[in-house]
Amino acid sequence: MANNIRVRYAPSPTGHLHIGNARTALFNYLFARHYKGKFIIRIEDTDTKRNIADGERSQLDNLKWMGLDWDEGPDIGGDYGPYRQSERKDIYQKYIDELLEKGLAYKSYETEEELQAKREEQRATHQMPHYVYEYAGMSEDEIKKSQAEAEAKGLKPVVRFRVPVGKTYEWDDMVKGHLSFESKTVGGDFVIQKRDGMPTYNFAVVIDDHLMKISHVFRGDDHVSNTPKQLMIYEALGWQPPKFGHMALIINNETGKKLSKRDESVLQFIEQYRDLGYLPEAMNNFIILLGWSPKGEDEIYSLKQFVKMYDEKRLSKSPAAFDRKKLAWINNQYMKNVDADRVFDIAMPQLLEAGLIDKHADAEKMEWMRRCVELFKREISYAHQIIDYVKPFVKGPKDIDEAGQKELADPSAITVLSEFRKRIAALDYMDATNVLRTIKSIQKDTGIRGRKLWMPIRVAVTHETVGPELPESVELFGQETTLKHLDAAIDMLKNK
RNA sequence: UGCCCGCUGGUCAAAUUGGUUAAGACGUAGCCCUCUCAAGGCUAAGUUACGGGUUCGAUCCCCGUGCGGGUGACCA
Secondary structure, rough: OOOOOOOOOOOOOOOOOEEHHHHHHHHHHHHHHHHOOOEEEEEEEOOOOOOOHHHHHHHHHHHHHHHOOOOOOOOOOOOOOOOOOHHHHHHHHHHHHHHHOOOOOEEEEOHHHHHHHHHHHHHHHOOOOOOOOOOOOHHHHHHHHHHHHHHHOOOOOOOEEOOOOOEEEEEEEOOOEEEEEEHHHHHOOOEEEEOOOEOOOOHHHHHHHHOOOOOOOEEEEEHHHHHHHHHHHHHHHHOOOOOOEEEEEEEEEEOOOOOOOOOOOOOHHHHHHHOOOOOHHHHHHHHHHOEOOOOOOOOOOOOOHHHHHHHHHEEEOEEEEEOOHHHHHHHHHHHHHOHHHHHHHHHHHHHHHOOOOOOOOOHHHHHHHHHHHHHHHHHOHHHHHHHHHHHHHHHHOOOHHHHHHHHOOOOOOHHHHHHHHHHHHHOOOOOOOHHHHHHHHHHHHOOOHHHHHHHHHHHHHHHOOOOHHHHHHHHOOHHHHHHHHHHHHHHHHOOO
């Protein structure tokens, strides 16, 4: 069944993909896929000064990494293109001209300096900063004259939208319920076309959403106050606005304020988590739970399942704090169940950088490292952490610390180690199964068991009192190194 | 200061639109498992911001107070 649901994610290429934007993208995506509508990407690059070279590519890259796909966009085109606002200037111009002609907008020659001065004055007298109509009290002819003079001086105008007086703009927000603003609260006639000819956000977004037949707009709470302005433009052009839904923002746990890019106490960008080795499915899961809740008691779901059960009515009205501990837990849930090969791939750049493996390592070496990763992946909450676990196995362990010495203090330790050394040396081939069997045989023959049996071996071989399964750890060191470490430990105990 | 919004444990949150012992998850603490650390299992502590209404009965409806947030650009 075909339907007309079309939603969009409209980033501006002024930076990398921010957590908050990722969430906006995700919820729009979920909505589109759930209702079998279309998901569209549009690039809002009207602020030519702030655009950064890699911005668009980076945004799209990270969205792909998250596993999102779209039906129309700057990279794949579509029936309603172009999908970059910078390429739609002719389209905007047409509507600017239309509003100008109808007297619903006008050219304004006040300079930024003049405006700035006025704002400061308003602030000084405890008024809310707002634009004051610069042609107040002038007749049609006087206005024309004033504009001609400005033009003669070489001034370039901006175009301002004439805000209707005494009207109320309201809508039923899909998240927040009924919202209403009086026209006088928007701050006066606002700019719809900048001096450089580019449209402003509030204007372009209306034109594009209408022309691209966008049916529903989910965006951050910070856009609530833009909505009345946009409603005015829909009205002026005689268009039907889409449905709006304003989602509560994500706030910083510590400051209680919305996540801002300047705030460095939280990692804010998807890319940073990607680099640390977080899994995209875990990121999605975590982000979706920030401001939305599933029906039952479970919280771990795949994107596909979220699409299926998504219900925009369950979007939260109040802001959610970003909790890194929960993210770590969620990622670990996924990490445990993911293929070791995949974790290996994700951790590879870090392993290379830390010098723990060589780019040209042979197959055997690679396989060894893969087993290392497999052994440790359940312990970590993100792939980067694997480095600390693997390091002792590659670079050799550090000295035995006090806690380790304590485990070796009992006289039975030397018996265990001697027996273990003898039996390991006798093996043709040492793997985890063999090692386990060997430990069990010592228990049977000597009667030593539990901590007194296991700990001396762990400490002697790995020099650590903590770590994963002992047989596997021993296997990873290899027979030769294991014997070397055992000899050293036995020597040390004898010389005491 | 104007306008708009929100407020359930430390955090995320549920509660068939007034009736529950106020779910569940993260975190915290304890116990179990165990050679250790994790993981896993079990248990515990901890909440409807405050004050008034309306009602037989308010987390839910109304009013006020408080606290928090958003916005107030030729940024988006």
